[in-house]
Amino acid sequence: MSEPVICGISYADFIIRVEEFHGYRSPGILLGGFMLDAALQDVGTTPYLNVVTETVVCLPDAVQLLTPCTVGNGFLQIFDWGKFALTAYDRMTLSGTRVWLNYDSLSRYGLIREWFERSDRTNEKPPFEELAQEILQAGRQLICYRPVRLHRALKDTQPVPTGRCSKCGEFYPLRHGSACPSCQGNAYYDYQTAGSQSARHDE
Amino acid sequence: MSEPVICGISYADFIIRVEEFHGYRSPGILLGGFMLDAALQDVGTTPYLNVVTETVVCLPDAVQLLTPCTVGNGFLQIFDWGKFALTAYDRMTLSGTRVWLNYDSLSRYGLIREWFERSDRTNEKPPFEELAQEILQAGRQLICYRPVRLHRALKDTQPVPTGRCSKCGEFYPLRHGSACPSCQGNAYYDYQTAGSQSARHDE
Numbered sequence: 001m002s003e004p005v006i007c008g009i010s011y012a013d014f015i016i017r018v019e020e021f022h023g024y025r026s027p028g029i030l031l032g033g034f035m036l037d038a039a040l041q042d043v044g045t046t047p048y049l050n051v052v053t054e055t056v057v058c059l060p061d062a063v064q065l066l067t068p069c070t071v072g073n074g075f076l077q078i079f080d081w082g083k084f085a086l087t088a089y090d091r092m093t094l095s096g097t098r099v100w101l102n103y104d105s106l107s108r109y110g111l112i113r114e115w116f117e118r119s120d121r122t123n124e125k126p127p128f129e130e131l132a133q134e135i136l137q138a139g140r141q142l143i144c145y146r147p148v149r150l151h152r153a154l155k156d157t158q159p160v161p162t163g164r165c166s167k168c169g170e171f172y173p174l175r176h177g178s179a180c181p182s183c184q185g186n187a188y189y190d191y192q193t194a195g196s197q198s199a200r201h202d203e
Numbered sequence: 204m205s206e207p208v209i210c211g212i213s214y215a216d217f218i219i220r221v222e223e224f225h226g227y228r229s230p231g232i233l234l235g236g237f238m239l240d241a242a243l244q245d246v247g248t249t250p251y252l253n254v255v256t257e258t259v260v261c262l263p264d265a266v267q268l269l270t271p272c273t274v275g276n277g278f279l280q281i282f283d284w285g286k287f288a289l290t291a292y293d294r295m296t297l298s299g300t301r302v303w304l305n306y307d308s309l310s311r312y313g314l315i316r317e318w319f320e321r322s323d324r325t326n327e328k329p330p331f332e333e334l335a336q337e338i339l340q341a342g343r344q345l346i347c348y349r350p351v352r353l354h355r356a357l358k359d360t361q362p363v364p365t366g367r368c369s370k371c372g373e374f375y376p377l378r379h380g381s382a383c384p385s386c387q388g389n390a391y392y393d394y395q396t397a398g399s400q401s402a403r404h405d406e
Contacts, residue, residue, distance in 0.1 A: 022276050081376075103372070116374075148393060180286060
């Protein structure tokens with residue numbers, strides 16, 4: 001088998017990049033690479049590429065490794081739906097391609113099926129190299145893809161009015177209401193008050 | 204002024220990495236670098252570093268550039284609150300440090316204030332080099348930070364029961380209800396039916 005190429009990068013180089021960015025070799029990112037490869041080929045060349053992933057797991061890192069789209073630059077949107085699917089599209093035309101797992105094909109690929117069905121469990125490490133070989137052999141048989149049109153642009157393009165929160169004094173988008181999300185009861189933290197009530201800042 | 208260092212990386216190298224990953228030089232990521240620098244110093248060395256950002260804009264990319272935490276590996280969580288703040292914490296102890304903008308200091312830094320107040324508008328490019336110089340000079344005067352304790356771990360550590368959606372046939376976490384989020388009316392796309400109703404997959 002000749003060296004596989006994923007979105008224009010050799011498999012060997014891709015795996016190194018995955019380890020550097022994601023922290024370890026990930027079957028989900030390898031599979032995501034094949035999904036992106038199909039989607040990008042279908043969408044064609046565009047300077048206005050955006051991607052949506054329908055899970056927070058693995059796929060966002062495949063996108064950030066293989067495309068110019070990142071969370072922080074707003075060209076990658078993430079829905080926390082737990083679905084192993086993504087859509088690449090042109091943000092000017094809103095036309096694109098959605099790709100998802102071809103679950104019916106998994107019966108032919110025992111390791112992949114085992115990995116996919118176990119991927120939501122912790123502390124179970126699949127044998128990466130064997131699994132990767134199966135993914136590389138199966139390739140696009142593992143995925144389905146279909147052209148889509150987005151209902152609307154997913155990134156705010158209009159100015160977002162902001163103001164200071166009357167409780168914490170920090171800026172927030174006023175669309176959240178009369179206080180920021182944290183002061184409305186969604187805070188994920190408590191301040192530790194040992195020593196001083198006041199925030200530290202270096203003068 | 205000696206070469207500034209941000210999370211152990213020289214300013215020059217940092218800006219190159221920002222351009223490569225984020226696509227352009229970003230004042231928000233530079234400021235995020237200072238915020239992370241303060242938070243990581245306060246949290247101290249830990250193999251269990253997690254980060255939360257309270258905005259999808261810029262800060263997630265600072266985290267992914269400067270720490271091992273990414274969206275896809277689950278060590279970076281993102282709340283879409285529009286608040287320019289982040290928390291670095293140890294996921295074993297749930298203790299950490301929250302960092303946010305010291306808005307009261309901005310009156311002394313005209314370019315930064317102008318950038319921050321305009322950052323939600325499109326098509327207005329601030330003069331990056333001048334702005335960056337002001338950020339580098341101001342440094343930690345721009346931020347406040349304070350120890351926090353998280354209410355709970357933010358990443359699922361238990362298996363998530365999944366099943367096939369009765370409508371689309373794709374797998375999803377059953378906690379969403381009797382159909383996947385997309386089939387419950389949240390789909391962001393319509394399939395284009397030109398030619399064939401069926402999905403393509405390469406055999």
